[in-house]
Amino acid sequence: MKLRRLSALAFLSCLLVTAPLSAQDMGPYDVLITGGHVIDGTGNPWFTADVGIRGGKIVAVGKLTGATAARTIDARGKVVTPGFIDIHSHASQGLQSEDARRRAAPNVVTQGVTTVVINPDGGGPISMSEQRATLERLGIGLNAIQLVPHNSVRREVLGEDFQRRATPAEIARMRALVHQGMEEGAYGLSAGLEYVPGIWSDTDELVALTEEIVPYDGLFHVHERAGGLEPMWFRPSVDDPEDVGANRTTMLDFVNELIEVGERTGAKVHFTHMKVRGAPFWGSGGAANSLINRARARGVRITGDQYPYTTSGSDGSVTLLPEWALGEERWGGGADNATPDYREALRRTLSDPSKAAGLRRDIEHEIAYRGGAENIVVFDHPDRSFIGKSVAELAAARGQTPTEFAITLQLEGFPDRAGGARARSFSFNEEDIEVIAAQPWAATASDGGIALPEDGPTTHARYYGTFPRKIRRYAMDRGVLSVESAVRAGTSLPAQILGLRNRGLVQEGFSADVVVMDLTRIRDMATFENPHQFAQGIEYVLVNGKFVVDGEGHVTGSLVGAVISRKDGLVPPSVR
Numbered sequence: 065m066k067l068r069r070l071s072a073l074a075f076l077s078c079l080l081v082t083a084p085l086s087a088q089d090m091g092p093y094d095v096l097i098t099g100g101h102v103i104d105g106t107g108n109p110w111f112t113a114d115v116g117i118r119g120g121k122i123v124a125v126g127k128l129t130g131a132t133a134a135r136t137i138d139a140r141g142k143v144v145t146p147g148f149i150d151i152h153s154h155a156s157q158g159l160q161s162e163d164a165r166r167r168a169a170p171n172v173v174t175q176g177v178t179t180v181v182i183n184p185d186g187g188g189p190i191s192m193s194e195q196r197a198t199l200e201r202l203g204i205g206l207n208a209i210q211l212v213p214h215n216s217v218r219r220e221v222l223g224e225d226f227q228r229r230a231t232p233a234e235i236a237r238m239r240a241l242v243h244q245g246m247e248e249g250a251y252g253l254s255a256g257l258e259y260v261p262g263i264w265s266d267t268d269e270l271v272a273l274t275e276e277i278v279p280y281d282g283l284f285h286v287h288e289r290a291g292g293l294e295p296m297w298f299r300p301s302v303d304d305p306e307d308v309g310a311n312r313t314t315m316l317d318f319v320n321e322l323i324e325v326g327e328r329t330g331a332k333v334h335f336t337h338m339k340v341r342g343a344p345f346w347g348s349g350g351a352a353n354s355l356i357n358r359a360r361a362r363g364v365r366i367t368g369d370q371y372p373y374t375t376s377g378s379d380g381s382v383t384l385l386p387e388w389a390l391g392e393e394r395w396g397g398g399a400d401n402a403t404p405d406y407r408e409a410l411r412r413t414l415s416d417p418s419k420a421a422g423l424r425r426d427i428e429h430e431i432a433y434r435g436g437a438e439n440i441v442v443f444d445h446p447d448r449s450f451i452g453k454s455v456a457e458l459a460a461a462r463g464q465t466p467t468e469f470a471i472t473l474q475l476e477g478f479p480d481r482a483g484g485a486r487a488r489s490f491s492f493n494e495e496d497i498e499v500i501a502a503q504p505w506a507a508t509a510s511d512g513g514i515a516l517p518e519d520g521p522t523t524h525a526r527y528y529g530t531f532p533r534k535i536r537r538y539a540m541d542r543g544v545l546s547v548e549s550a551v552r553a554g555t556s557l558p559a560q561i562l563g564l565r566n567r568g569l570v571q572e573g574f575s576a577d578v579v580v581m582d583l584t585r586i587r588d589m590a591t592f593e594n595p596h597q598f599a600q601g602i603e604y605v606l607v608n609g610k611f612v613v614d615g616e617g618h619v620t621g622s623l624v625g626a627v628i629s630r631k632d633g634l635v636p637p638s639v640r
């Protein structure tokens with residue numbers, strides 16, 4: 065009897081193994097993509113297969129000769145990949161816009177991105193259900209995943225009295241808000257420890273709040289306390305290096321703190337937009353990797369992501385002059401609407417010898433932090449001859465030191481613009497980007513949002529180019545990782561980090577977030593002079609089985625995205 069049962073089981077399991085082969089879904093499909101090289105997101109090398117899509121799902125991957133479909137895409141000579149999952153996105157503002165062109169996220173979907181993780185850096189609304197309802201009511205062009213934002217939670221509980229550690233009662237109230245956000249479907253908790261008011265949270269606060277996401281296996285997704293030797297807001301003339309935030313002031317100290325949170329809570333912890341900022345710290349990417357790899361070897365669930373550029377978001381509004389010298393409030397106050405006259409404020413600072421000495425000390429520090437005056441380029445100034453030149457070059461031409469020239473830029477520049485000019489610094493180095501990109505746990509993320517050409521010239525190129533650039537520059541041109549690994553870093557890896565099921569692979573049963581690209585032409589086109597340019601080589605993009613890019617550069621504007629809730633799985637978009 066026992067034996068018979070066993071053999072019946074063996075027979076059944078045989079059936080289970082062979083059944084999918086004999087029962088291949090041969091359509092008809094909504095969409096059939098034929099003859100492409102499938103890079104399926106696992107990191108495995110490409111294989112040739114047709115891909116059948118119906119009802120928003122991938123229903124068949126294989127040789128589908130003779131199958132019929134409402135729409136067939138001939139992908140011979142092309143590559144078929146999963147849609148990219150951008151694990152650090154500032155798209156939420158654009159997705160909540162009244163303007164449907166923004167909600168279609170043209171600069172994002174034309175990179176092949178089909179899902180964005182919103183509310184990073186600790187910023188965003190506290191109510192996940194309200195944000196989700198807004199996105200669902202308006203309709204969005206790609207899928208969104210929510211994080212509970214720590215800075216918003218902290219501000220809600222501590223109010224204006226935030227430059228201190230939280231009390232046990234306040235931590236209990238913050239925990240309740242994090243718990244509620246997770247109940248409402250968020251995939252984790254985001255923090256921005258270099259920003260107000262997260263700067264003043266200590267490790268115990270982070271541990272307590274992270275404990276709230278553990279029952280959901282949520283992700284603690286963290287913007288660093290410092291990207292280099294000190295936090296970006298550090299000014300030597302006014303800040304005591306021993307008294308900043310939780311007294312952890314370098315990027316490597318931050319990595320250790322994040323590991324500690326992971327170790328004490330058992331939670332998945334994530335170093336988002338991992339970077340090494342500032343020449344004094346360049347070369348530390350390998351040390352950060354080593355800390356992470358050693359922690360992983362003893363079971364800490366730590367991962368990271370990066371954007372493939374040598375310049376950050378804050379690098380794009382580099383002022384070189386400290387805010388105090390321009391009469392600016394330090395921590396985001398001072399909202400009087402009068403047009404500021406920064407020249408006049410700077411003249412007042414210069415007329416006080418001790419303040420002038422502090423000013424020069426802070427400028428020198430800022431230039432060093434940005435990697436030197438040769439790494440700071442002027443993009444707009446009343447003197448048009450300055451444009452496109454570095455501060456080092458311009459200072460030398462004037463016979464000034466870079467520090468004195470930073471003062472000149474303001475005194476001769478736009479009086480209502482802090483710093484007098486629009487400048488961008490390039491404060492990372494390539495070696496750090498490359499050693500991080502080569503790590504198997506390092507996902508790709510844009511740290512960008514939604515942009516339209518009318519947003520002007522300050523848009524970071526990463527808004528348009530992140531995912532194609534990772535493939536073109538770091539895989540194909542520089543050989544830092546394989547193309548298959550670069551695809552994995554933007555697809556199944558972020559899906560796994562998030563705990564997102566059924567997305568991130570070209571596989572039967574997975575949601576039909578699919579990209580058809582031409583690898584021979586794939587390239588990011590956005591530059592810092594001219595950022596509003598779609599990437600090249602992304603020919604078709606499907607979100608939940610519907611076309612959002614239908615032919616290169618042709619954004620359909622279809623609002624077929626969904627808010628993906630950890631609680632409910634996919635919420636099907638209503639017919640729009």
Ligand SMILES: [Zn+2]
Pocket residue numbers: 185256287337
């Ligand atoms: Zn950030």
